[in-house]
Amino acid sequence: MKREEILERLKGVMEEAATEPIDWSKAEESTPLAGLGFDSLAILDVLYGVEQEFEIEVDAEEVADLETLGELLSALEERIEP
Amino acid sequence: MSLPTALRTMRRISDLWFAVDRRRQRVAVENLLAAGLAATPSRAREIARGSARHFGAVLVESLKSEEILGGERWRESVTLEIDSEVMAALRDPEVGVLVASAHFGNWEVAAHVLSRFKPVVGAVRRNSNRHVQALLERRKPRFRFRLTDEWVGDPKRFFSILKEGEALALLVDLDARGRGIPVDFFGRPAATHTTLPMLHLLSKAPLTFGYCLRTGPGRFVVRSSRLLSHRPTGRREEDCRAILETIHGELEKAVRETPEQYLWAHGRWKHGHWRPGMPGVRRGESVPGAAAQTAGRRPG
Secondary structure, rough: OOHHHHHHHHHHHHHHHHOOOOHHOOOOOOOOOHHHHOOOHHHHHHHHHHHHHHHHOHHHHOOOOOEEEHHHHHHHHHHHHO | OHHHHHHHHHHHHHHHHHHOOHHHHHHHHHHHHOOOOOOOOHHHHHHHHHHHHHHHHHHHHHOOOOHOOOOOHHHHEEEOOOOHHHHHHHHHOOOEEEEEEEEOOOOOOOOOOOOOOOOOOEEEOOOHHHHHHHHHHHOOOOOOEEEEOOOOOHHHHHHHHHOOOOOEEOOOOOOOOOOEEEEEEEOEEEEEEEEHHHHHHHHHHEEEEEEEEEEOOOOOEEEOOOOEOHHHHHHHOHHHHHHHHHHHHHHHHHHHHOOHEEEEOOOOEEEOOOOOOOOOOOOOOOOOOOHOOOOOOOOO
């Protein structure tokens, strides 16, 4: 799966988990997840959605402290079969 | 001071506190009446006073836990009534276990006893009373039981604890205020944090509800539910609610048997009418529709 496709599906997951609308026009890979409205508790909601959307199991210990959108995207890219 | 003397002294202090702290007395009585555990205000006050005495004893026995439970003394002080699968998980050093508990009985003794089988980390909220907090901080860690800050600012440490094969214990009956989901508890919605079910769903660590009841001065029974393992459905809030309802069902069943060992004097149901998307509820703030939802019920 290409990185762009992963990103689009990840956006859907994040919108589902978000409590406020996300302004994707201002989001880049270097954007902190906190800057998109995701605190440490909300990240857990995203990880749940990621597992369901991509049918993978994430190592929550490894992924829980990723800070940026790009880091999360890269972590998913490593785990999702091409 | 010996344990019996300390308990007698604390009982007098608890009675005095109960008489003086009218606000907490009122909250406890209202909660007991709304829960249907007392048919009259006088019976509710009797249970509430028993609860105040109980938590005074909890403080004493927690401070004297080394005397009561140290070495092999715990085997004489504690009766274990733990599900066999839970015990197997506790004895397996490779398996992390999530232990849900509540402000019921003596949760610190429960953690100390469980730490005899597996290291236990208790996620705790700082006590709002600075004198009590200072008293609690002066204690040394007991056996393999240590505390960590409850605030989920760093969930990685919780996952690390479970990955190390340790037990992570959380109290589920904290008012979640502006976060969390409403869970039925004694017939009323109670705003409940989703941290516990989310940790279970993501770590895949087995979960149990555990508690410790006082059966006499320095005497306890530690119990657990069966081992729980919830399969995600893809609907996060439903999964969280299902897990929390199971846990709260176990808690409610246990509290009904021994109501004076539950902490009734706190606002467990204060924000139960809150729903995601609503503004965070602060003391005194009215929430649209709250009056209709809580009609006929007293706030707690």
